[in-house]
Amino acid sequence: MTAEASRAERRALRRVANATNIYIGIVAALGVLLTAAAIRLDGLVLNATFGVLLLLTVLAWWLGSVSLVGSRVTLSFTGIVILAAVALVGPAGAGIIGMVSGPFQAVGVRLRTRVFNSGMFALMGVAGGAAYIGAGGVLGETTLMGSWQIIRLIGLPLVMADVVQFAVNLVLLTVVVRLASGFSMREQVWRILTSAGPAHLGYGVIAFIMVVLWGSAGLGWASIFLILPPLLVAQWAYGQYSEELKGHERALDVLVAAVEAKAPHLVGHSGRVAELSASMAQHLGLRAQLIADVRVAGMLHDLGLTTLPTGLVRNTGVIGDRGLQSYPARGVQLLRGLNFLSGALDAIGHHREALSPTTRPDQLSVPALLVGLADEYDLLTEVGTPDGARVEREAALQLLKGSPAGREDLLSALENALARRAGAASP
Amino acid sequence: MRTVLPRAHGARSWGVLALGLLVLAGGLYANGTSLVDQLVDHWLTVVVFVAAITIGELFRLRMPSGREAAPLASASALGVVFLGLVYGEPTFDVAAGPVVLVVATGLLLAALVRGARGATVWLDQVSARLVGVAVAAWLTRAFAPDGVSLWDLGVGGSVSPWVVAIGMVAVAGVGIGVELVLSAALRSERQHTPWLAALRDEFGEVTPLTAAVVVSGPMVALMAPVLGLLSLPVALFPLAITYVAVGRYAQNRLTYRQTIATLSHLTEHGGYTSTGHAERVADLSVRIGRVLGISHRDLRDIEYAALLHDLGQIALIEPIPGGSTVLAAPSDQRDIADEGARIIRHAKGLEVVADYVEAQTIPYRQVRELGEEVPVASRIIKVANAFDDLTGGSDDPVQVRAANERIHLGLGYQYDPEVVEAAAVATSDTAVGRVGEAEPVAR
Numbered sequence: 001m002t003a004e005a006s007r008a009e010r011r012a013l014r015r016v017a018n019a020t021n022i023y024i025g026i027v028a029a030l031g032v033l034l035t036a037a038a039i040r041l042d043g044l045v046l047n048a049t050f051g052v053l054l055l056l057t058v059l060a061w062w063l064g065s066v067s068l069v070g071s072r073v074t075l076s077f078t079g080i081v082i083l084a085a086v087a088l089v090g091p092a093g094a095g096i097i098g099m100v101s102g103p104f105q106a107v108g109v110r111l112r113t114r115v116f117n118s119g120m121f122a123l124m125g126v127a128g129g130a131a132y133i134g135a136g137g138v139l140g141e142t143t144l145m146g147s148w149q150i151i152r153l154i155g156l157p158l159v160m161a162d163v164v165q166f167a168v169n170l171v172l173l174t175v176v177v178r179l180a181s182g183f184s185m186r187e188q189v190w191r192i193l194t195s196a197g198p199a200h201l202g203y204g205v206i207a208f209i210m211v212v213l214w215g216s217a218g219l220g221w222a223s224i225f226l227i228l229p230p231l232l233v234a235q236w237a238y239g240q241y242s243e244e245l246k247g248h249e250r251a252l253d254v255l256v257a258a259v260e261a262k263a264p265h266l267v268g269h270s271g272r273v274a275e276l277s278a279s280m281a282q283h284l285g286l287r288a289q290l291i292a293d294v295r296v297a298g299m300l301h302d303l304g305l306t307t308l309p310t311g312l313v314r315n316t317g318v319i320g321d322r323g324l325q326s327y328p329a330r331g332v333q334l335l336r337g338l339n340f341l342s343g344a345l346d347a348i349g350h351h352r353e354a355l356s357p358t359t360r361p362d363q364l365s366v367p368a369l370l371v372g373l374a375d376e377y378d379l380l381t382e383v384g385t386p387d388g389a390r391v392e393r394e395a396a397l398q399l400l401k402g403s404p405a406g407r408e409d410l411l412s413a414l415e416n417a418l419a420r421r422a423g424a425a426s427p
Numbered sequence: 428m429r430t431v432l433p434r435a436h437g438a439r440s441w442g443v444l445a446l447g448l449l450v451l452a453g454g455l456y457a458n459g460t461s462l463v464d465q466l467v468d469h470w471l472t473v474v475v476f477v478a479a480i481t482i483g484e485l486f487r488l489r490m491p492s493g494r495e496a497a498p499l500a501s502a503s504a505l506g507v508v509f510l511g512l513v514y515g516e517p518t519f520d521v522a523a524g525p526v527v528l529v530v531a532t533g534l535l536l537a538a539l540v541r542g543a544r545g546a547t548v549w550l551d552q553v554s555a556r557l558v559g560v561a562v563a564a565w566l567t568r569a570f571a572p573d574g575v576s577l578w579d580l581g582v583g584g585s586v587s588p589w590v591v592a593i594g595m596v597a598v599a600g601v602g603i604g605v606e607l608v609l610s611a612a613l614r615s616e617r618q619h620t621p622w623l624a625a626l627r628d629e630f631g632e633v634t635p636l637t638a639a640v641v642v643s644g645p646m647v648a649l650m651a652p653v654l655g656l657l658s659l660p661v662a663l664f665p666l667a668i669t670y671v672a673v674g675r676y677a678q679n680r681l682t683y684r685q686t687i688a689t690l691s692h693l694t695e696h697g698g699y700t701s702t703g704h705a706e707r708v709a710d711l712s713v714r715i716g717r718v719l720g721i722s723h724r725d726l727r728d729i730e731y732a733a734l735l736h737d738l739g740q741i742a743l744i745e746p747i748p749g750g751s752t753v754l755a756a757p758s759d760q761r762d763i764a765d766e767g768a769r770i771i772r773h774a775k776g777l778e779v780v781a782d783y784v785e786a787q788t789i790p791y792r793q794v795r796e797l798g799e800e801v802p803v804a805s806r807i808i809k810v811a812n813a814f815d816d817l818t819g820g821s822d823d824p825v826q827v828r829a830a831n832e833r834i835h836l837g838l839g840y841q842y843d844p845e846v847v848e849a850a851a852v853a854t855s856d857t858a859v860g861r862v863g864e865a866e867p868v869a870r
Contacts, residue, residue: 145514145653146514146653146655147515147655147656150654202665202668205661205664205665206664206665208661209646209650209664209665212653212661213646213649216650216654217588217649218587218588219588222588225642226596226646229638229639229641230639230643230665230668230669231665232635247682247776248683250775250776251683251686251687251774254690254774255689256773257769257771258693258738258770261739261741261766261769262742306696307693307696307697307698308697310741310744311744330696334689334692334693335689337685337689338682339682340682
């Protein structure tokens with residue numbers, strides 16, 4: 001049955017890959033076509049400004065590979081260059097610059113990602129350029145004077161171009177992520193809006209400053225050096241967000257390691273429960289945040305054990321033992337102060353109740369039920385009693401049927417998660 | 428309403444304060460009567476920049492190290508230093524003196540507001556900032572080797588704008604540099620830390636932010652001829668984004684530290700160690716580290732290692748009485764340290780911390796006689812742990828003295844004399860090695 005499932009899954013995977021490739025091909029072709037059309041309609045001026053901007057895209061790639069603090073921080077100069085190009089060299093030039101800069105994104109990206117980026121940035125350049133002209137923007141190195149004139153003829157058109165570029169970026173990215181990994185569109189749009197939205201606003205103002213310094217203030221390409229430092233800070237600090245997530249994971253690793261040092265027979269248990277319960281949550285269609293909470297709760301559900309006497313923890317099976325009953329509450333006590341774990345506390349505190357026959361099923365949240373179910377299943381089949389007695393899968397499922405967590409839908413989610421795990425394990 | 432008096436203590440603090448007053452007096456004297464005329468001519472420009480500096484000073488950034496910065500105020504101050512042609516306004520053709528006065532007005536207004544809100548205002552720090560700006564203003568407007576100053580070049584248009592831009596950035600760099608050097612001197616005096624270490628922290632922490640301030644001032648002046656006074660908010664915008672970003676960075680560091688602190692609670696909740704022991708050892712270790720001039724980055728690892736130094740105890744079958752490892756048998760101490768390091772190594776990125784925890788039990792004798800390499804962090808934690816175990820966390824002078832004496836008995840054999848000396852400095856005064864503008868709190 002498992003082999004059958006994995007074969008079907010592989011077929012499905014291939015279908016997804018084909019659809020993604022076709023989509024990437026369309027985006028890349030559209031990018032080339034629209035840039036060509038812009039050159040035909042609007043003409044392309046091959047001047048020094050264009051040359052310098054083109055050089056910048058390569059420089060952006062080089063800067064992109066410079067890491068500032070730690071390793072995650074890379075500089076994405078491209079967004080600003082493409083936006084500034086809209087005002088300095090027009091839609092055709094911006095399209096070409098976008099197309100060239102696509103492949104020069106961060107190192108270690110797959111070829112098809114580079115092709116996709118190339119098409120997407122070209123489209124952003126052309127569409128942004130059209131919006132800029134449509135909003136009455138003045139092209140090239142102007143010598144405009146006065147705040148109102150500059151805002152009307154450069155500033156507002158740049159805002160329009162920025163909004164259009166962001167929209168193009170948002171739509172193209174959402175679709176490709178949807179095709180490749182099946183995430184829900186709404187989640188994806190929200191994620192991009194909140195993570196890249198503020199950055200785009202910043203890019204807009206920075207591009208405006210760059211255009212004013214370049215043209216009206218007469219600095220030319222030297223304006224780049226004035227623009228660069230604030231950009232570095234912003235980029236550096238936005239990179240901190242991913243650092244934060246990594247830091248959380250690291251700290252969780254230490255917490256799990258502490259549990260395993262306390263109770264060597266539980267080595268690997270926390271990780272398995274985390275995967276199993278998260279996989280069940282996914283199958284049940286829970287929100288992304290809830291799935292993450294369930295995973296963390298599964299990871300840390302045994303943390304309270306670390307505060308109990310070592311002898312007690314090592315010599316008694318966890319299953320239903322009176323001496324250990326306080327551990328879920330102790331775990332919650334330990335983690336209460338950590339804001340990023342607040343969503344997981346309920347499941348950590350109540351996961352054992354999911355198995356007690358006296359609990360009414362509607363008393364518990366779904367995450368608590370899932371973690372309890374995954375925990376008990378793993379204890380029965382993998383950890384076993386202190387004398388090493390383990391139970392087979394079918395017998396364990398039978399045993400679980402009597403408890404609140406043994407609801408039909410949850411058990412089928414468990415079976416599905418187990419099938420998926422088996423599928424992932426087999427080559 | 429609580430107005431906090433300016434503080435000044437020690438020679439450097441008085442010196443910087445005097446320099447600031449001197450600069451201020453110079454600004455007033457050089458102008459005499461024409462000052463009023465100039466203020467009337469440029470009233471809008473002056474009001475806008477004073478307001479920007481005041482607001483910038485009120486919105487301060489707190490760095491993870493506890494150091495405070497006001498990038499928007501610094502950049503606005505540099506903007507008025509370089510300001511020449513302004514579209515829609517008369518050319519800002521004033522001498523260095525009035526420029527200093529504009530900046531001083533903004534700084535003092537903000538100091539008053541902050542004082543009224545109950546914040547502690549360090550007038551010597553404000554003075555350091557003013558001196559830095561004054562140096563930049565003098566270099567821009569008064570320093571004229573061939574009778575032509577940088578400001579004249581900017582307004583006259585005889586050279587290419589990018590040459591002027593380079594000159595402005597260089598002068599801004601000098602001005603900020605002077606400010607950082609002075610404020611490092613002040614900080615090191617207040618915290619009894621080496622001056623070079625304080626300087627390294629001032630320049631090293633969030634270097635991109637300092638660079639952004641240095642270019643933002645010139646940017647204001649370079650765009651003003653075409654954008655008018657609007658160039659001030661526009662040029663400061665990128666810097667304002669960095670506020671959000673740096674704030675988030677500081678927040679992340681805080682969360683990570685909280686998580687590490689949670690680990691230190693594992694042994695406390697289990698009754699292996701006394702409540703607050705790990706936090707106290709971490710606090711003392713960091714302060715000793717500051718006295719020894721250890722860099723901000725390494726201090727963070729020391730703090731984490733100190734928080735986790737007893738983690739290995741959770742795997743003990745029987746708790747050590749009172750949890751104080753200083754009284755435990757050496758082999759037990761080593762087992763605990765090894766177990767703790769083993770647990771910590773499960774996390775990527777904490778390898779250094781694990782090394783520090785592992786080496787914390789090695790007696791100093793082995794460093795001296797056998798040439799064994801023990802990180803200074805481990806030696807610090809060893810002393811801080813012994814001190815806290817011996818005092819039980821009390822800061823009763825009798826117990827502190829007894830603990831220090833006891834540690835002195837192990838000098839050279841158990842403990843590194845240099846670290847012990849630094850610990851004696853740190854435990855004698857609660858202000859030593861503490862960062863932050865807040866009052867030292869009693870423990």
